[in-house]
Amino acid sequence: MTRSFLILLLLLGLIATGPLFALSPGDAVSISVREGELRSAPQFLAAITQRLGYGVSVTVEEIRQDWARIVLQDGVRGWIHTTSIAPPEEMNLTGTQSESPGTTPREIALAGRGFNEQVEAEYRSQNELNFDRVDRMEGYLAPLEDLGAFLQEIDAELSGEVDS
Amino acid sequence: MTRANRRLVVATVAVLALLTGCAGLDGAIGELASVGETLGLIDGDTATTLDLAETGLTTLSNVVNAASSPFTxxxxxxxxxxxxxxxxxxxxxxxxxxxxxxxxxxxxxxxxxxxxxxxxxxxxxxxxxxxxxxxxxxxxxxxxxxxxxxxxxxxxxxxxxxxxxxxxxxxxxxxLGSIRTARVISAVEEGMFEALSTVTPEELEEVTGVFGDTTADVVDALVTRGxxxxxxxxxxxxxxxxxxxxxxxxxxxxxxxxxxxxxxxxxxxxxxxxxxxxxxxxxxxxxxxxxxxxxxxxxxxxxxxxxxxxxxxxxxxxxxx
Structure with a gap:
């Protein structure tokens, strides 16, 4: 096999798998949601054992489908959905994503850094927008237990679960 | 500037753009073209041509996908x-x-x-x-x-x-794909995000301006452009x-x-x-x-x-x- 063919294969592999991060045991990741819920088992309705803030660093120990068993720095373990965690570079925008095909220029990533609570406050002071209605809307978030009950009413089940 | 020299500069710019990644084309070519023009390496016409080369890349949809959003x-x-x-x-x-x-x-x-x-x-x-x-x-x-x-x-x-x-x-x-990249890029060129921990009122003002533009782009896509x-x-x-x-x-x-x-x-x-x-x-x-x-x-x-x-x-x- 020639070297160029190997490189081609490698490139095709990159494109096929995409730049999406593949989680593996041992990976250091961060919580990517405002309130990450650590659960006792890899299921949407398993008991919540701890809530973790945005950006908290954890280590992946095991992957089961869409769920990751993680360990906190203090040794506490639990299960979290993989869409609630992300590699640190996606969180602090160090611009290290450029090795993936079709990714982000570092400049744009840096630009995004400015959008936070402080900027929203400034934006609100300059524009007469009804953010109270947004706050009310965000309050409609239902507990997962209610969603489970809603599905049960029609004999459906929560998807994305695995047996613990 | 001779035609050969101009070709060399264009080729160099293209290679540089490629090295920065596909997405780096957006804004990078124009930036390099303007630097080239300022230094007298290329003339205005060539700079314009290079600028035109990136007009097709006007929104973030070219760089955003599910796995690599520039936004946290x-x-x-x-x-x-x-x-x-x-x-x-x-x-x-x-x-x-x-x-x-x-x-x-x-x-x-x-x-x-x-x-x-x-x-x-x-x-x-x-x-x-x-x-x-x-x-x-x-x-x-x-x-x-x-x-x-x-x-x-x-x-x-x-x-x-x-x-x-x-x-x-x-x-x-x-x-997010509907955001026009140029606005965000221009904000970066002004260096307004360098040290947000010690943000000055002027910097906050500028970031807020970009935030407003970004919001307007998305609203425009949702209710007008599609x-x-x-x-x-x-x-x-x-x-x-x-x-x-x-x-x-x-x-x-x-x-x-x-x-x-x-x-x-x-x-x-x-x-x-x-x-x-x-x-x-x-x-x-x-x-x-x-x-x-x-x-x-x-x-x-x-x-x-x-x-x-x-x-x-x-x-x-x-x-x-």
């Missing part, structure tokens, strides 16, 4: 909030807690069946008090559906089809998958699109200006044609739901509308 989940959320505030300032939400609660339970359940069940804040749904037929989603997971759109549905799975389509736009970060046909096709395809995963009939999307198509045809017969979804979406019949109906037939719902129970609660929440 937190920033998506803040952009989403300001987009939602703009929409909720323009249009009142309905005062119907039972309906809103039902739409939220249905929508949030569908989101759990998506590829991205968890967002920075989560998915929340508001019903807009408008007769227009429309629905849209912000990058932060705020999803809006009008009374007019809900009235067009006849069952829980049809309403689910509309909500699942909007969830798909959030999952795939389509809203996404590309390909983007809508993608969202329809994902919606069908979500429906099947919960156990709803994937054909529900076809039924509601057919009704939307008839509503649109009636609107056009009256020579009305396109409103709501008509302004921002491809013809519903074209969307039906794009759905692979044969594949749809093979898509078995994962479970059989209790249709009678679904009908009862749908009628209870939506019946009086």
């Amino acid at each position: 989940p937190e920033q998506e959320y803040f952009v989403g909030r300001s987009v939602a505030a703009t929409i909720l300032t323009e249009t009142d939400p309905v005062q119907n807690p039972d309906l809103v609660s039902y739409v939220n339970l249905l929508g949030q359940t569908l989101a759990l069946a998506s590829e991205r069940p968890f967002l920075y804040h989560g998915y929340t749904f508001e019903v807009l008090d408008s007769d227009e037929i429309n629905a849209f989603a912000t990058p932060g997971g705020h999803i809006f559906i009008t009374v007019g759109m809900i009235r067009l549905t006849r069952s829980e799975d049809e309403l689910a089809a509309i909500l699942a389509h909007e969830i798909a736009h959030v999952v795939e970060r389509h809203g 996404y590309s046909g390909a983007t809508e096709r993608e969202a329809d395809g994902i919606a069908v998958e979500i429906l099947a995963r919960v156990g709803y009939d994937p054909f529900a999307i076809v039924r509601v699109l057919e009704r939307m198509d008839r509503a649109q045809a009636a609107e056009y017969e009256g020579n009305a200006e396109p409103r709501g979804f008509s302004k921002t979406h491809p013809r519903p019949q074209a969307r039906i044609n794009d759905l692979e109906l044969t594949e749809l037939r093979e898509l078995e719902p994962v479970s059989r739901i209790n249709l009678e129970a679904a009908r009862r609660r749908y009628m209870e929440a939506v019946g009086d509308l």
Whole structure:
């Protein structure tokens, strides 16, 4: 096999798998949601054992489908959905994503850094927008237990679960 | 400058642009061209040509995909909030807690069946008090559906089809793709984000300006420009998958699109200006044609739901509308 063919294969592999991060045991990741819920088992309705803030660093120990068993720095373990965690570079925008095909220029990533609570406050002071209605809307978030009950009413089940 | 030299400079710029990655083309060429011109390496014409080379790359859709968003989940959320505030300032939400609660339970359940069940804040749904037929989603997971759109549905799975389509736009970060990169790039060129921990009032002012532009771009895409046909096709395809995963009939999307198509045809017969979804979406019949109906037939719902129970609660929440 020639070297160029190997490189081609490698490139095709990159494109096929995409730049999406593949989680593996041992990976250091961060919580990517405002309130990450650590659960006792890899299921949407398993008991919540701890809530973790945005950006908290954890280590992946095991992957089961869409769920990751993680360990906190203090040794506490639990299960979290993989869409609630992300590699640190996606969180602090160090611009290290450029090795993936079709990714982000570092400049744009840096630009995004400015959008936070402080900027929203400034934006609100300059524009007469009804953010109270947004706050009310965000309050409609239902507990997962209610969603489970809603599905049960029609004999459906929560998807994305695995047996613990 | 000789033709050979000019070619050399153009080639160098192209190689540099490639080295910075495909996405780096956006803005990088113009930047290098202007540097080249300033230093006298290339003339104005060449600089203009290079500038033109990047005009095709005007929005973030060229660089954003589900896996490599330039925005952190937190920033998506803040952009989403300001987009939602703009929409909720323009249009009142309905005062119907039972309906809103039902739409939220249905929508949030569908989101759990998506590829991205968890967002920075989560998915929340508001019903807009408008007769227009429309629905849209912000990058932060705020999803809006009008009374007019809900009235067009006849069952829980049809309403689910509309909500699942909007969830798909959030999952795939389509809203962020509508941001015009140049504005963000220009903000960077001014160095306004270098040290936000010690932000000056002037810097805050500038970042807020970019934040406003970003919000305006997304609002413009949602209510005026719309996404590309390909983007809508993608969202329809994902919606069908979500429906099947919960156990709803994937054909529900076809039924509601057919009704939307008839509503649109009636609107056009009256020579009305396109409103709501008509302004921002491809013809519903074209969307039906794009759905692979044969594949749809093979898509078995994962479970059989209790249709009678679904009908009862749908009628209870939506019946009086």
